[in-house]
Amino acid sequence: MKNSALLALKGGEAALKVDVLALIADSVICTDEDGCVLVFNPAAEKSFGYSAGEVIGRHVEMLLPLRHRAEHARQVREFGSEGNSTHRLMGPRREVWGRRKNGDEFPAEAMVSRQIIDGQTILTVVHRDITARKELEDLREAMAREMDHRMRNVLSVVHSLVSISAADASNVEEFRDSLVGRLKALAASQGALRFGEEKHTSLNEVFLAELAQYQTQGGANVAIDGPSVSVGPKAAQLLALAVHELATNSAKYGALSSPTGRVIVATAFKDIGGEPLFLIEWREEGGPPVKRPERQGFGTSLIKQVVARALRADVALDYRSDGLICRMTMPHAALEADQ
Structure with missing residues (x-):
């Protein structure tokens, strides 16, 4: 040398x-x-x-x-x-x-x-x-896999929305309007998930993202009551769609169609027979008298079939004269679903 x-x-x-x-x-x-x-x-x-x-x-x-x-x-x-x-x-x-x-x-x-x-x-x-560089490369690869995974999930949900919306609609305009609204609800759930920061998000945030458009000044007509629970992408998408259907129906016929109406979304943990469960209750009050619908529409089908099956939830709809109540009871573990 x-x-x-x-x-x-x-x-x-x-x-x-x-x-x-x-x-x-x-x-x-x-x-x-x-x-x-x-x-x-x-x-x-x-x-x-x-x-x-x-x-x-x-x-x-x-x-x-x-x-x-x-x-x-x-x-x-x-x-x-x-x-x-x-x-x-x-x-x-x-x-x-x-x-x-x-x-x-x-x-x-x-x-x-x-x-x-x-x-x-x-x-x-x-x-x-090169530890820092390898960590960054691993993060990029993980994000790419997560993006692919989420896109597959979203496309699967969109396929279901198109199929059921088409079966439920009586004309092209009705099909278009209902599908656009449901896709917006799906987009709102994606926004709440904040891809790249966290794989999970707050369930209350998912609900607020969908219900914000119905809130009056001060938000007195919409209340979210219960613990802030972390949910995975799949659960967030499906529960956002369920709330969208309930809110859309309420805005047409229920509490959200009336200046005096109010919607409360309450959540709680339960334990039945040693199994940890999670309860979501949608409750309407102060709106026009409620009548049981003559036929089951898309919203009811989505909640009773798609959401109930995917999240292993028991769904009960109570058409009380003073306001609709929808209860969804599911295993706590179902909230973590990401595929």
Whole structure:
């Protein structure tokens, strides 16, 4: 090595010029051809957790996970025997693993170079901790998988909406209007989920996202009463659609159609026979007298069939004269559903 500012050899031992190596942000580790550490710069001390005094003179394998030591030794022997090679990347796909003093393992990139100085082979490794980068890559991959997963879920729900809306509509205009409203409710649930931040969201937030359009100034006609519960994407989508159907019906015929009407959405935990359950109750009051419908419409079908089946819920509709009550009782675990 000609640059004596980096390394000077005296009696076969390496004397480190600390003022230069301290400026290098990556770990720099020099060994002899047998793997005995000669140089261990400050960045290496910070990365591996050892002081230079704890490492210099010992075998470099102490800085590697046990399972990688045999392969590392093979690579070093192979590299040392290559007559015309002075540097190269280490490890498959340019990635290796390091082991800190506390036993933690971390991914890294490493470049190894070989120099012959006074007849002695010196191997120098520049070692870069890529933990933060790998975490970011893993996050991006997870987000891509989550996006694909959610898109499949949404398309499945949209398919059901189109099929049932078409069967329920008596003409094209009715089909269009009902489908657009239901797609808006689905979009509101997606907005509440805030993709990329959390996989779950507050059920109360899902309800408010759908009911906000019906609230009067001050919001006195709509009340959400109960604990804030975390729900997964599938449960959020289905419960948003259920509330959309109940609110749409109420705005046409029930409490939300009257200036004096009011809707309360109450939630509570229950325990029946040792099984943790969750209750959602939609209750209307102050609106016009309620009459049981002559036929079951789309909203009732969606709640009784799609929501009940997907979330394993018991659904009960009580057409009381002073206001509709809809109760949905489901296993608490169903709220975590994301597929």
